[in-house]
Amino acid sequence: MDDSALFRFLLQPRWLDNDLQTKLACLILYRYENVFFQVHRSMDMDDPALSSPLHQILLRMMNHRTLYGEEETVLDLYLLLQEDRQKEKPLYPSFHHLFTSLNEMES
Known part of the structure; x- marks a missing residue:
């Protein structure tokens, strides 16, 4: 997208198609x-915000997605959450x- 098109869509977002x-x-x-x-990557892992379970699962899933792809990651996350519920x-x-x-x- 060139600068003028981007500027136009930022100024008038309703003209931006769904794709x-x-x-x-x-x-x-x-x-x-x-x-x-x-x-x-360079933060101190002793920081409570970085060692929180939600932060760690996000890092784990993003790393997993990079290595194995989105579908495999969604499946892994689903299984992990099922275990966590128990x-x-x-x-x-x-x-x-x-x-x-x-x-x-999606519906």
């Missing part, structure tokens, strides 16, 4: 993913309904 909206959203997400990894003290209770909400979004 380009998806591509721009992916571009933004991938950019933030790269920033996330670069920032956290625990007396689950680590990821806020993620337990992730696949339910994803299915609703």
Whole structure:
């Protein structure tokens, strides 16, 4: 996309077709993913925010996606969350309904 087209779509986003909206959203997400990894690669793991279970599962899943692909990662995450639901003290209770909400979004 050239500068003038990008400027126009930023100024008047309603003219942006669905395919380009998806591509721009992916571009933004991938950019933030790269920033996330670069920032956290050199951080002190003793920081409570970095050692939180949610932070760690995000890093694990993003790394898994890079190595094995998106479909394999979604399956791994699904199995991990199923195991977590069975625990007396689950680590990821806020993620337990992730696949339910994803299915609703696809419908």
